[in-house]
Amino acid sequence: MSDYPPQERIDMLLILGDCRINYRQAAALYQVRYPNRRHPNAAVIRDIYLRAQQGNLVRRRQSHGYDENDVRVLVVLAAVYLNPHISSYQMERQTGIPRTTILRILRHHGYHPYHITLMQVITTNDMRMRLQFCRWAFVYYVMFSDEATFENSGQLKRHNCHYWADVKPFWYRQIDNQHRWSINVWCDIINGYLIGPYIFDGNVNGQNFSAFLRNELPGLLEDVDLYTRLRMWIQLDGVPPHYARIVRNYLNRRYNGM
Structure with a gap:
């Protein structure tokens, strides 16, 4: 039951008496007499009436x-x-x-x-296996790569910009969206070799990323020793250009599904 002021509860009971204890009529008449108040429904008025009969017209908080x-x-x-x-x-x-x-x-x-x-328990053997995996995978044979977008106007994350004040400061920063351009740059690292950078012409999608892997990546890997290239794994995240069917099919054929 909602908390109504004592005077409003009394008015509800008086209207209920005028309506001969008809809760629906009392709720409708209450809306007419007091249009600017909250309007209880029939169930609320009934609850207040029953509480009043038990001597609990006003609820007191302890x-x-x-x-x-x-x-x-x-x-x-x-x-x-x-x-x-x-x-x-x-x-x-x-x-x-x-x-x-x-x-x-x-x-x-x-x-x-x-x-x-x-939490999962960590044993001494787990630490040894983790160290062994890191020495094998992260340092030598996994080719970690990613793309980054660079804009001429710079990036601004408004979430990190704050201006504490007791009144709205109308804080602005001018941006030139009409003459904005950007480039997408790819780079990777494997076994201590820094590969790239390679600049994409336009946005990165499945088609041009597949063409890059097929036509450009072999030339970029020329300086990597043959032993590493024969054993390397290619690491890609799940963004659409990396996960496109044409990209997955090529990688599975070229690198034996690794």
Whole structure:
């Protein structure tokens, strides 16, 4: 039931009497008489009427402030200090203090029942295997590559720009969208070799990225030793140009699905 001021509840009951305890008619008449107020429905008026019959016309909120010298506060705080893992049910059984009172005291003093986070156990052998994998994959045979877009106007992330003020400062920055241009640059690293950069003509898509892998990449890898090239893996993320069917088909044929 919504919190309505006492005077509005009394007006609802008076209108309900005029309507001979017809809740629907009372709700409609209340809207006509008080158009600028919140308009309760028939269920709300019925609830208020039943509460009034029980002597609860106005709901009074109870204050649960606990003084620091209250023995219950000392007992509850001592219990969680001695055993932070204790449950409210255990405290209720051990102290005789009602569980609802225990929870109110803990909330009043800023305590929150945080839950444990489960993590996969790491053994000594796991650390050795990770180190072995890093020495094999990340340093020698995986070709890590990516593209970056460079614009003549620069990039501005408005999320990182703040202007604290008590009034709106109308903070502006001029941008020249009409004469904007950009270039897409590809680069990679493998076994200590820096490959590239290679500049794409226009946006990167599946067609020109496939043509780059087929026609340009072999020439860029000329300076990489043959031993590395025969064993290298190509790392690509899942952006559309990298995941295009024409790109995957070529890589699977050229590099045996690796």
